[in-house]
Amino acid sequence: MKKTLLIIVSAALIIISSCRKDVGKVQATDSVPCGTVSFAQEINPIITQKCLSCHTQSYVCGSLEDYGTVKTKVDNGTLVDKVEKKLMPPSNPLSDSEIQLIKCWVNDGAKNN
Secondary structure (H helix, E strand, O other): OHHHHHHHHHHHHHHHHHOOOOOOOOOOOOOOOOOOOOHHHHHHHHHHHHOOOOOOOOOOOOOOOOHHHHHHHHHOOHHHHHHHOOOOOOOOOOOHHHHHHHHHHHHOOOOOO
């Protein structure tokens, strides 16, 4: 009986703790809280301003000209990795708030919104 009760309580605790919305999310900063981030209104303007001088269709390492090509870089992990390490863009790195915004968008599923 005690063993069954222990298993039930343990399972309930695991289920309850996994239901938190912030599990696996980037922690928000005061300047850029995580929430719904719009690709069209927030992410695409950053990419247009800071990335498209190089990342066009003719660029050997891949275009970032539309949602589909950006999402590919999200899915293979290179977008966040490169901007977080400030490897990209090399001549004009993203600000910490721009990086945070991208990370929030990615953590929310990198939606085409």
